[in-house]
Amino acid sequence: xxYNLDCMPxxxxxxxxxxxxxxxxxxxxxxxxxxxxxxxxxxxxxxxxLQAAVCQSHIGWRKEAKRLLLVMTDQTSHLxxxxxxxxxxxxxx
Numbered sequence: 001x002x003y004n005l006d007c008m009p010x011x012x013x014x015x016x017x018x019x020x021x022x023x024x025x026x027x028x029x030x031x032x033x034x035x036x037x038x039x040x041x042x043x044x045x046x047x048x049x050l051q052a053a054v055c056q057s058h059i060g061w062r063k064e065a066k067r068l069l070l071v072m073t074d075q076t077s078h079l080x081x082x083x084x085x086x087x088x089x090x091x092x093x
Contacts, residue, residue, distance in 0.1 A: 008036040
């Protein structure tokens with residue numbers, strides 16, 4: 001890279017902040033974030049969405065809440081099932 005960045009190491013998921021109505025706490029958490037060294041950028045976002053859906057106690061979803069997760073990106077993801085070409089055949093739990 002031509003940029004001198006202080007990146008976090010690659011990771012699948014790191015819980016930073018549960019849902020909150022404390023705007024100052026949210027802004028503080030966002031401002032502390034660093035870019036990561038993840039290699040599969042769009043798929044990393046999809047994995048984060050999956051974690052937000054299944055790690056309900058960490059995220060802090062209310063029992064009665066409707067859940068909507070939105071991903072906006074300008075980067076393409078892999079084609080469906082192309083992981084099989086790479087030998088990745090075990091589906092996500």
